Amino acid sequence: MTDILLEPFSDAHLEAGFRLSQAENWPHRTEDWAMVAAVSQGFVATKGGRVVGTAFTTPFGPDLATIDMIIVDRAVRGQGLGRRLMEAVIETSGSRNLRLVATEDGLPLYKKLGFEERGGIVQHQGAVPSLRRSEILPVDVEVARDGDLDAIIDLDRAAYGGDRRALVGQLFAAGAEAVVLREKGWVTGFGICRPFGRGRVIGPVVAANAEAAKRLILSLIERHPGEFLRIDTRRDTGLSPWIIELGFPEAGSGVAMARGEPPRVARDGEPTTFTLVSQAFG
Numbered sequence: 001m002t003d004i005l006l007e008p009f010s011d012a013h014l015e016a017g018f019r020l021s022q023a024e025n026w027p028h029r030t031e032d033w034a035m036v037a038a039v040s041q042g043f044v045a046t047k048g049g050r051v052v053g054t055a056f057t058t059p060f061g062p063d064l065a066t067i068d069m070i071i072v073d074r075a076v077r078g079q080g081l082g083r084r085l086m087e088a089v090i091e092t093s094g095s096r097n098l099r100l101v102a103t104e105d106g107l108p109l110y111k112k113l114g115f116e117e118r119g120g121i122v123q124h125q126g127a128v129p130s131l132r133r134s135e136i137l138p139v140d141v142e143v144a145r146d147g148d149l150d151a152i153i154d155l156d157r158a159a160y161g162g163d164r165r166a167l168v169g170q171l172f173a174a175g176a177e178a179v180v181l182r183e184k185g186w187v188t189g190f191g192i193c194r195p196f197g198r199g200r201v202i203g204p205v206v207a208a209n210a211e212a213a214k215r216l217i218l219s220l221i222e223r224h225p226g227e228f229l230r231i232d233t234r235r236d237t238g239l240s241p242w243i244i245e246l247g248f249p250e251a252g253s254g255v256a257m258a259r260g261e262p263p264r265v266a267r268d269g270e271p272t273t274f275t276l277v278s279q280a281f282g
Helices: 011-023 030-039 081-092 107-112 146-160 165-173 210-222 240-246
Strands: 004-008 041-047 050-059 064-072 097-102 116-127 177-183 186-196 199-207 228-234 250-259 272-275
Touching (some): 011 030, 011 041, 011 050, 011 064, 030 050, 041 081, 050 081, 081 107, 097 107, 146 165, 146 177, 146 186, 146 199, 165 186, 177 210, 199 210, 210 272, 228 240
Antiparallel strands (some): 004 041, 041 050, 050 064, 097 250, 116 228, 186 199
16 A cells, blocks of 8 residues: 555546546546536545545535545555545544445445444436426426525525535536525525536425425426436435436435534425435535
């Protein structure tokens, strides 16, 4: 391991990171890596000048961060590099509460580092199907206005528990679109759809209840006929069977984990995150 060095991630490492994720069959483009790097602090592991590992921590205010993009080249696995990378980003995160989404392979290491399981994540994806005539189209959903940004960020903070203003700004800079629900002039829910991987991803979707979340999701699906969409949701939202019925089969899963103070549990009627920005960002 003495021949493997850790150094800060920079834009010069974007192509190498992209190649690592391709080797793992991740859908990320270089543009998706650039978004992660823009809002995060990262490390690369190099061996003989070749990038063989990556890890990032993304701060969302003073109390919360996510750990993401943990990749170790298959050629150097089993040598403790994953732990080295994790310890580096945990130290960089300071005293913040931490969250991540783990694969089954990563669970043992994360548990040793103090992370606890907090439920399942389900990934759905596929080409947008034609909506059935029996679907009630979301006529009360509006395209977000420029003046809605602060309300969107406030709702996201209330649901997620961290300040993701910088991330939301990056989503819109990358070509995201947003729709909202209003009640008496106030924004009560929103959904964002942005370019990612093979097509677009719907998330986050934040609403007061599942029915409102469904209306937001339907509105975004309707805007992208024939395109490839991905939707990640927590199992406990109950949306997964409905998303499958819409024509987006389950394509993968993960385990939500947390270290430190556990994520808040929303009460009925409170803003709740129904779909994720990504498994990296929650």
